[in-house]
Amino acid sequence: MYWKNAFIYTLREDPSEAEIISHKLMIRAGMISKVSSGIYNYLPLGLRVIRNIERIIREEMEAAGAAELLMPAVVPASLWQESGRWDLYGRELLRVKDRKDNEFCIGPTHEEVVVDIVRRSVKSYKDLPLNVYQIQSKFRDEIRPRFGLMRGREFIMKDAYSFHASDVCLEKTYQLMKQVYTNIFSRFGLDFRPVEADSGAIGGDVTHEFHVLADSGEDKIIFCPECDYAANVEKAAAQRDTHFGASLEEIAQPEHVETPNKKTIDEVSEYLGIAPHMTVKMLVYKREDDSLVGVLIRGDLTLNEVKLKNHICAEYIELPYDEELSVAGLVPGYMGPLGLDHTLPIFADYSVKNMEHAVVGGNKEGVHTRNVSPRRDLSHLEYGDFAMADAGDSCRCGGTLDSCRGIEVGQVFKLQKKYTSSMGMSFLTAEGKADTPTMGCYGIGVGRTAAAAVEQNFDSDGIVWPEEIAPYAVLLISLDPKDAEVAQLTKTLHDTWENRGIDVLVDDRKERPGVKFKDADLIGIPHQIIIGKKSLKKGQVEYKNRRKKEKQSLGIDAVAEHI
Ligand code: ATP
Ligand code: MG
Ligand code: MG
Ligand code: MG
Numbered sequence: 001m002y003w004k005n006a007f008i009y010t011l012r013e014d015p016s017e018a019e020i021i022s023h024k025l026m027i028r029a030g031m032i033s034k035v036s037s038g039i040y041n042y043l044p045l046g047l048r049v050i051r052n053i054e055r056i057i058r059e060e061m062e063a064a065g066a067a068e069l070l071m072p073a074v075v076p077a078s079l080w081q082e083s084g085r086w087d088l089y090g091r092e093l094l095r096v097k098d099r100k101d102n103e104f105c106i107g108p109t110h111e112e113v114v115v116d117i118v119r120r121s122v123k124s125y126k127d128l129p130l131n132v133y134q135i136q137s138k139f140r141d142e143i144r145p146r147f148g149l150m151r152g153r154e155f156i157m158k159d160a161y162s163f164h165a166s167d168v169c170l171e172k173t174y175q176l177m178k179q180v181y182t183n184i185f186s187r188f189g190l191d192f193r194p195v196e197a198d199s200g201a202i203g204g205d206v207t208h209e210f211h212v213l214a215d216s217g218e219d220k221i222i223f224c225p226e227c228d229y230a231a232n233v234e235k236a237a238a239q240r241d242t243h244f245g246a247s248l249e250e251i252a253q254p255e256h257v258e259t260p261n262k263k264t265i266d267e268v269s270e271y272l273g274i275a276p277h278m279t280v281k282m283l284v285y286k287r288e289d290d291s292l293v294g295v296l297i298r299g300d301l302t303l304n305e306v307k308l309k310n311h312i313c314a315e316y317i318e319l320p321y322d323e324e325l326s327v328a329g330l331v332p333g334y335m336g337p338l339g340l341d342h343t344l345p346i347f348a349d350y351s352v353k354n355m356e357h358a359v360v361g362g363n364k365e366g367v368h369t370r371n372v373s374p375r376r377d378l379s380h381l382e383y384g385d386f387a388m389a390d391a392g393d394s395c396r397c398g399g400t401l402d403s404c405r406g407i408e409v410g411q412v413f414k415l416q417k418k419y420t421s422s423m424g425m426s427f428l429t430a431e432g433k434a435d436t437p438t439m440g441c442y443g444i445g446v447g448r449t450a451a452a453a454v455e456q457n458f459d460s461d462g463i464v465w466p467e468e469i470a471p472y473a474v475l476l477i478s479l480d481p482k483d484a485e486v487a488q489l490t491k492t493l494h495d496t497w498e499n500r501g502i503d504v505l506v507d508d509r510k511e512r513p514g515v516k517f518k519d520a521d522l523i524g525i526p527h528q529i530i531i532g533k534k535s536l537k538k539g540q541v542e543y544k545n546r547r548k549k550e551k552q553s554l555g556i557d558a559v560a561e562h563i
Contacts, residue, residue: 001472003507007044010519020216022454023148025463029523031471038145038153040447045523048471048503049450050156054135056187056468057158057444064180066131066160071113073137077103079112083422092140106139111419111441114161119425125165128427128437129173133160135446149447150407151218156446163420163437165429170414170438174206177412177442181210184444185409189466190453195221196231197411207413210444211406212452221406226399232406407452410444463524464547472505473497474563475525477516479532481508486531489541489556493529496560521546527563529554 011028018024026032031046042050058068077095080086086105094106107113114132122128135158145153160177164170178194185192190212197209209232211221223230395401417436419425426434450469457464465471476493480486490506497504505525507516513532520528530542541559543552554562 001503001505003505003509006505008519008523010522018148020147020150020455021458022150022216022451025454025458025522026148026451029463031523032148034148038142038151040149040152040154042447045471046450049453049465049469050446052469052471053188053446053449054156054158057135057184057446060180060184060187061133061158061160064131064176066133066162068134069117069132070134070136071107071110071117073107073139074104075107075110075113077105079116079423080105082424083112083115083419085112092142094139094141107136108138108140109157109441109443110134110136110159111161111415111439112423115419115423115425115439118161118163119420119423122163122425122427122437124428125430125435129162129164129169131160131162131173133158133442147216147451149451152447155448158444158446160442162440162442164439165427165435165437167416167438170416170440174412174414174440177440178208181410181412181442181444185210185212185449187468188449188453189457189468190409190449191456192409193221193223193230193406195223195406196229196235198232198235207411209408210410210412212409212449212456213404213406214452214455215405216455217405217407219406219408220403222401222403224395224397224399224401227395227397229395229397229399229401232408407448407455408445409449409452410442412442413440415439415441457524459549461518462522465524465526467526470524470526472503472525474502474504474527474529475520475523476504476506477513477520477528477530478506478508479513479516479530481510483533483536485536486533489536490531493531493560497563502563520544529559529563 007030009030011030013028014024015027017034018027026046027034029045030043031049032040032042034040061068074096077086080089080093089108093108096104096106098104118130118132122130135156137154138157138159139154142151142153145151149155162170162173162177164173182194192210192212194208194210197207209219211217211219211232213221220233221230222233222236416438418439420439421436426436429435453466453469454463457466467473474497476490478486478490481490487508490508494504494506507520509516524546526546528544528546530544532542535541535553536556539556540553541556543554543559543562544550
């Protein structure tokens with residue numbers, strides 16, 4: 001491929017809206033461009049990275065016996081009504097109507113569609129297990145689309161769905177998929193970690209997230225350096241809730257409650273003192289008699305129902321959100337002003353007016369509270385602070401836990417019978433009885449993985465692509481494209497490598513060498529071959545390894561074999 005045909009336009013300056021390195025560099029390298037908030041073009045150079053990621057995913061999925069299909073982006077509401085998610089999913093779901101007023105959504109995930117496909121054909125245990133996947137564009141109307149491909153609204157996902165006659169069989173495929181994900185992210189050349197995750201909306205099920213480790217990651221991971229324990233903070237917090245167990249009620253000492261029992265949701269939200277320019281989702285825990293237990297608030301929450309022991313989580317509501325005061329911390333339910341009648345932690349990533357205590361750790365004997373005044377600095381309190389203090393019961397070896405930041409690039413999930421049962425799918429067992437299949441689902445964010453790769457692979461000059469997903473393997477920089485010998489060698493090398501299946505990009509633009517070198521480092525192709533007439537007179541070309549930055553002279557006979 002020649003640069004003039006490759007549609008690559010680089011930028012010298014960082015785009016003003018870009019906050020993190022991958023967003024800046026992918027825009028500057030001409031890999032993506034913004035169309036609208038959270039909606040991007042994949043330009044030729046960026047698309048090549050996406051295609052490489054997809055190729056590796058396909059190879060590993062097919063090797064594990066999964067079959068590729070493609071489902072529609074536009075999904076009729078009727079399927080989502082069957083599963084019950086039409087009413088539960090919230091505002092991340094983009095709903096549209098056709099000319100006849102029929103309702104549809106732009107699929108944010110495809111459990112409903114895949115169950116509908118499979119239930120039409122699969123009737124017997126003999127058809128199970130099966131695993132199908134697609135690579136497709138999803139749409140989620142994220143509250144805060146940001147960081148380029150990292151948190152888009154339209155984004156490419158690989159989503160796989162498996163169906164089984166038994167939980168034992170599901171467990172086997174679940175473990176296989178975890179292994180497949182480990183293979184995939186290893187082949188990408190990324191530093192990653194599988195972590196236990198909180199099943200949130202679905203409740204009680206097993207799930208793991210795969211995180212690429214990076215300081216810019218939106219998620220916090222708690223891990224043990226001594227053993228293999230690793231969990232995201234939500235999971236660590238959930239483990240802590242479970243651990244609190246019976247002591248929850250014990251901790252709710254009446255003397256801690258300064259105000260009368262029940263508060264209405266309106267009163268609680270009014271209490272939170274909220275500015276109008278943002279929204280935050282809020283989970284409201286209620287008992288069966290409708291009394292309020294507590295609220296769970298997080299800026300990016302997408303869950304609509306959480307089961308917490310015998311408490312019923314009723315609903316979430318959206319509230320305006322004062323971003324300026326944003327902190328993450330745990331506010332115990334017994335804090336006076338909220339007047340909750342029983343203790344339940346409030347996870348906050350906002351600040352609360354007049355907050356009196358924040359829990360920073362706790363165990364069966366009680367909680368450690370710190371006196372805080374919200375108008376003072378709460379930024380030292382992170383959501384993970386308390387989780388870390390408590391997860392030490394979950395860690396197998398009792399080691400001292402540590403934390404780091406991660407980017408969630410994939411997730412595997414035991415869905416069990418949630419969708420097959422709500423959508424009435426059944427099969428005949430070997431004994432001739434009707435049963436409901438059990439399901440797993442397995443997602444990978446394709447675009448987010450490309451961005452995460454940049455977060456781990458860059459230097460002051462630009463991107464340093466890992467070999468397996470680099471847009472091209474070799475960049476041939478011709479410094480004197482008009483010189484006949486230079487042009488001849490450039491063409492010979494280009495053709496030789498193309499014939500061998502090595503992707504090569506030729507920069508034979510009429511530009512100064514400095515411009516070409518800068519662009520070369522910015523777009524991050526792993527191997528650079530520089531051909532100039534001066535060195536060619538001596539029978540030499542120059543080789544530069546983008547990662548090591550080392551330059552080396554090569555004889556022209558050796559260069560073709562060097563790559
Ligand atoms: P997050 O917690 O970051 O919002 P999620 O848990 O909602 O992600 P999943 O439903 O698990 O996402 O989707 C599978 C994968 O799709 C994620 O692991 C992630 O890699 C990717 N993904 C999810 N949301 C986005 C997004 N808005 N932009 C880009 N990729 C995304
Ligand atoms: Mg999400
Ligand atoms: Mg997540
Ligand atoms: Mg997820």
